[in-house]
Amino acid sequence: MRHIQILPEEVSSQIAAGEVIERPASLLKELLENSLDAGATRISVEAKGAGKKFLRVSDDGHGMDPKDCEVCLGRHATSKISRLEDIARLDTFGFRGEALFAAAAVSRLTIATCARDAETGWKLEAVGGKVLSSAPAPAVAGTTVEVKDLFYNTPARLKFLKSDAFEKSRLSGVLEEAALANPHVHFTYKSEGRTSLRFEREPAAETLARDKQRLISVLGKELAQNLLPITAERLGFKLRMFVSPVDGLVATRNFQHWFVNRRPIEARILQQALYRAYGTYRSKDRHPVCIAHLDLSPDSFDVNVHPGKREIRFKSDREIFELISGLVTTALFKTQAQASASIVREPSPLYTYPSEPFLQLDTAPTQELAATASMPRWFTPPYRYLGQIERSYLVFEAAGGLFVLDQHAAAERILFEKFLRDLESGNLKSQKLMLPLAIDLPASAVQKVLSQKNRLSRLGFEVEPFGKTALHVLSVPILFRKAEELKEMTHRLLETLENPAGAASDVRHDAVATIACKAAVKAHDALSPEEALRLLEDLKECADGSACPHGRRTIFSLNREELARKFQRPGAPPL
Numbered sequence: 001m002r003h004i005q006i007l008p009e010e011v012s013s014q015i016a017a018g019e020v021i022e023r024p025a026s027l028l029k030e031l032l033e034n035s036l037d038a039g040a041t042r043i044s045v046e047a048k049g050a051g052k053k054f055l056r057v058s059d060d061g062h063g064m065d066p067k068d069c070e071v072c073l074g075r076h077a078t079s080k081i082s083r084l085e086d087i088a089r090l091d092t093f094g095f096r097g098e099a100l101f102a103a104a105a106v107s108r109l110t111i112a113t114c115a116r117d118a119e120t121g122w123k124l125e126a127v128g129g130k131v132l133s134s135a136p137a138p139a140v141a142g143t144t145v146e147v148k149d150l151f152y153n154t155p156a157r158l159k160f161l162k163s164d165a166f167e168k169s170r171l172s173g174v175l176e177e178a179a180l181a182n183p184h185v186h187f188t189y190k191s192e193g194r195t196s197l198r199f200e201r202e203p204a205a206e207t208l209a210r211d212k213q214r215l216i217s218v219l220g221k222e223l224a225q226n227l228l229p230i231t232a233e234r235l236g237f238k239l240r241m242f243v244s245p246v247d248g249l250v251a252t253r254n255f256q257h258w259f260v261n262r263r264p265i266e267a268r269i270l271q272q273a274l275y276r277a278y279g280t281y282r283s284k285d286r287h288p289v290c291i292a293h294l295d296l297s298p299d300s301f302d303v304n305v306h307p308g309k310r311e312i313r314f315k316s317d318r319e320i321f322e323l324i325s326g327l328v329t330t331a332l333f334k335t336q337a338q339a340s341a342s343i344v345r346e347p348s349p350l351y352t353y354p355s356e357p358f359l360q361l362d363t364a365p366t367q368e369l370a371a372t373a374s375m376p377r378w379f380t381p382p383y384r385y386l387g388q389i390e391r392s393y394l395v396f397e398a399a400g401g402l403f404v405l406d407q408h409a410a411a412e413r414i415l416f417e418k419f420l421r422d423l424e425s426g427n428l429k430s431q432k433l434m435l436p437l438a439i440d441l442p443a444s445a446v447q448k449v450l451s452q453k454n455r456l457s458r459l460g461f462e463v464e465p466f467g468k469t470a471l472h473v474l475s476v477p478i479l480f481r482k483a484e485e486l487k488e489m490t491h492r493l494l495e496t497l498e499n500p501a502g503a504a505s506d507v508r509h510d511a512v513a514t515i516a517c518k519a520a521v522k523a524h525d526a527l528s529p530e531e532a533l534r535l536l537e538d539l540k541e542c543a544d545g546s547a548c549p550h551g552r553r554t555i556f557s558l559n560r561e562e563l564a565r566k567f568q569r570p571g572a573p574p575l
C-alpha cells in the first residue's frame, strides 16, 4: 500500500498549470485577455520557435503599480473579482487569477509594467515559478510579458505538442479570434522575426460596419464579402452576426466563430441553432461561414465551466437556441426570396480538360433477361437496363428483381478506388497550372494547409504561401477542372485537419474522395444505356461497391420476394 502525501508546491502548481496552459496558443490567449482587460488599444505579439522558445505580448493598457506587480504571479492573484458573486457581474475575461501563475510555473517569465502616469515602472523575473528579481524599471506605459522556454521543466507537456507548423497555425488562430472580437484594437503579430499579421484599428464609428471591416481583414474578401448581416436586440441580449447565404456554403466548419461578450467560445447549442436554420438548404458536407457577436448580461450565462474559459453554459439553452435559429432562418428566407430572380453564374474553367468522356465504352452490350432459378442478386448477370429516373438513378431488372443505382455515388466509388490504386502505383498524374490559383484564407488556415505540404505534394498538389493570407496552388492532379473545385478541396482539407482524429490516412482518403467526387459523373447527367451498364460492371469490380467514399449508399434492390410482398401476393411467381 502506498501512503498518502501532500504534493510538494512545485508539483501541484505544474499540474494546475497544465489545465490553463496546454500549448503556446493557450498561453497567448491568456496574455491577450489580460491586455484587453487592461483596456489596451494596441497589442503587439512576437513569437519564436512556434511560441515555445519565446512569446511576448506588449500592450498599452493601464499597467500595474509595483505593489500589484509583485504579487501578480501568485496563485489566485487577481484584481478582477473579490467574491464569488462577482462572477455574475463579470465584465472582464479573467477572474481565476491563474494564468500568470501557471505560465510562470512552466517557463522563464519576465513581466515589465508601468501604471499610467506613474514615474517609474516595475520588472519581475521568475524561473519555474520562483521569483528571481523584482526591481524598478523604466516608465514605459503598459505591460509587457515575455515567456521563454515554455514547458522547459515539464518535458511530457512539450512532447505532447504537435509540429511547429501546426502550433504556429494555432497561434495565428488565437490572434485572429482576438482581432475579430476586438475591431477597436490594433494588433500586430511577428512570427520568427517577420511581421505575419497586422490589423489596424478599424475606423468606422458604427459597430456593425466595424465588425464587417475587421471580418474582411481577418477572413479575406473571398470568404467575407457576401455574408449576410443579421442584427437583433432584446432585453439583455444583443446580436450582430454574419452568415453565408445558402448558395455560399463551404466545405468546412473552420470559419465559424462565436463570441459572447467578446469572448471566443464553443457552444454546441449555438452551432445547432445555426444548422437548424440552414436545414434543407444544406447537404451534409456543406457548412456556413458564421461570425456571431452576442452581448449578454453576465448573469445569463456561466463561464466558470472550464479553466480555459472556452466553454460557457447558458441559463436558458432553449431560449437562445430559438432566438438564433429564428433570426437566421428569417434572414435566409428573405434573401432566398430576393435571389430567386437572379442568374446563377458557372465558375470559369481553370484550364481545358482533355474532353474524353467519363468511362469510355467500347461495345454496346445488350443484356437479355434470362430465366434462372438462382437468387436474384444485383451483381449476378444477366440484367436489363430499364432506364434513368430523376436523371440521377439508373434502374435495372435482374432475375425478376429490381435494383436502382445512384449514378453519382457509384461513379465516385469507382473512381475513388481507381485513384487510390493510381496513387499507390505512382500513376496519379499532376499538371502545372498556367497561372497559379490564389485561394484567399485567414493566415491560420494557410499555415494549417502548409503544414501538410509534403503530403499534398504526394497527392499531386503543389502549394505555396502567397502573401500572408492566401495560398497559391501551382499544380493539381490532372482531374481537377475548375477553380471552384480546388477551393472546395482546400476547405475540405481544413475540415479534416480540424478533426483531432484527422490522421494521415484521412487526409489522403479525403483528397482522393474529393478528386473522385469532382471527376465523377454528376447527378443530372444524361447517360446512355451503354454507359449505365458499364457503370454497373465497374461497380461490381470495386472492393466496396456498396457505398461512395463519403459513406452514401450506391445501390438499393428489391428482390422477387420483396416485390411480391409489396403487392400482397402469397409468393413470387415461378420464373
Ligand code: ADP
Pocket (backbone or CB within 6 Å): 030, 034, 035, 038, 059, 061, 062, 063, 064, 068, 072, 077, 078, 079, 080, 093, 094, 095, 096, 097, 098, 099, 100, 101, 142, 143
Ligand atoms: P486574471 O486575469 O484571472 O485576473 P491573471 O493571472 O491572468 O489572472 O493575471 C493576474 C493579475 O495580473 C490580473 O488580475 C491583473 O490585475 C494583472 N495583470 C495581468 N496582466 C496584465 C496586463 N497586461 N496589464 C495590467 N494588468 C495585468
Ligand code: MG
Pocket (backbone or CB within 6 Å): 030, 033, 034, 093, 094, 095, 097, 099, 100
Ligand atoms: Mg488573465
